[in-house]
Amino acid sequence: MLYLIKNADVYAPSHLGMRDLLIAQGKIVAIDKKIDLPASLATTIDAAGKKVTPGLIDQHIHITGAGGKDGFLSMTPEIKAQELIACGTTTAVGLLGTDGTARNIRALYGKVCALRQEGLSAYMYSGYYGSDTVTITESIQSDMVFVAPVLGFKIAISDIRSSYPTAIELVRKLREVRVGGLLSNKKGIMHVHLGDLPTQMDVLFELVQQYQFPIAHISPTHVGRSKSLFDQAIAFAKLGGSIDITTGASKYTDPYLSVLYALDQGAPLAKMTFSTDGHAGLTKTDAQGNAIGFKKAPINENLLQIQQLIRQGGLPAELALQLVTTGPAANLGITNKGHIAVGVDADLCWFDQDWNLCDVFANGEPVMREQKILLQPAFD
Ligand SMILES: [Zn+2]
Incomplete structure (x- = not known):
């Protein structure tokens, strides 16, 4: 389909101002102050009053569910494409989490493919918490090399x-992800x-300082777990490492x-990212902090x-958006994502003047319009 989006206030995420966007075959093919086409050639959509940004990237989300740390009943459910679109x-x-035993890396690959079939973009990491890395x-x-959606591996x-x-065990795994990335034209993290x-x-600093491993391939997450860990992460970002909050x-x-604290401490914004850890298994507690059950991360x-x-x-x-657009795209090495430019995938979010999410385009197709999800569920 060909879509002509008129009068968009574009945050690419840098603020371009009012632009028209032409979308064809899932890509942005033209951006200009004014684009006009005969009505028979393209579906024209007016974005007047809307701020248009890249679609958001979530680089750590348990799409097949996670958890299980309080027994089988605490295994969290799968995430539906419609739920992703809504945010x-x-x-x-x-990715997998603690559980690389009852959870299966090949089932994760299947879910990635299912989301792609539904029109979204999905990738994955091999591995789980353990150093006995589970692979496809x-x-x-x-x-x-052989599994296109694999961008790297995960370890705890x-x-x-x-x-x-x-450190030496990690260096040997890093070598695999690095060489695999060189052979398949991926960054590899x-x-x-x-x-x-x-x-x-500590061991990550050892990789960089003692073993001289390129920091760009090391992607720590949950860095905001405690104040002292976050202070160490800020030092890592100042060395050029990407840190995920x-x-x-x-x-x-x-x-x-x-x-805001990290910026105040001199950490570069371009090296900070957000991810949700969505559907991670969490313990539900009462007001006194006693465990009373389990819940999933939003x-x-x-x-x-x-x-x-x-x-x-x-x-x-234009700065805040970097945490969920250009930041994760650079960390993951997916250059076709995370910004609005000619030639990149047409993943777009439309916001009203108060930054409420209204519309979503995924790979050039509208999947949410005026807060109504258009993508039909695979099963009723
Ligand atoms: Zn997680």
Whole structure:
């Protein structure tokens, strides 16, 4: 389909101002102050009064569910495409968590393909918490080469549920993701779950400083879990590392406040990202902090925290949006995502003047209009 979007106030995420956008075959093919085409050639949609941004990227979300740390009943459910669309997420990167036993990496691959079939963009990491990395093929390296949606692998450190990997063990896995990425023209990252042990990110600094491993391939997440961990993460970002702040779980303060604090401390905005950890398994507690059951991490917190950054934090929208657009796209190495430019995928969010999400386009097709989801569920 050919769509001509008129009168959009475009945040690419840099603020371009009023533009018309032409979309064909899922891509943005023209951006100009004024584009006119005969009505018979393209469906024209008026975006007057709307701010148009790239679709949001969630680089850590449990699309097949996670949890299970309180037994089988605590395994969280799958995420539906319609739920992602409702919070503006047009690109999801799925992964396993603690559970690489009852949860299956090949089922995760199937879910990635299903989301793609529904018109969204989806990727994944191989692996889970353990250093006995679960893969689709025989290794991290061959997953990188032969499985198109695999962007890297995941592992946990500084967590009682991790394998307590040493620097040399991590370097050997990093080599696989790096060489696999070179062979398949992917960037290749090691996505690192940080737990709450006092060893924090020490081993990651060792990788960079002692082993001289390029920092761009190391992607720590849950860095906002505690104040002292976050301070260490800010030092990592100043070295050029990308740090991922979880919005839906594992946070000592509101994530948008963490970003303002990090900026104040001199951390580069381009090295900070948000991800939701959506459908991570969490423990539900009463007012006294006693466990009373379980719950799943929300999937809409990236959107809510960006809105908070703009509304309460006073950060200009073109900067706040980077955390869920250009930031994760650069970390993941997906150059066709995260910005609005000629030739990139037409993933778009439309907001009203108060930054409420109204419309979503995924790969050039409208999937939400005026807060109504257009994509039909695969099953009723
Ligand atoms: Zn997680």
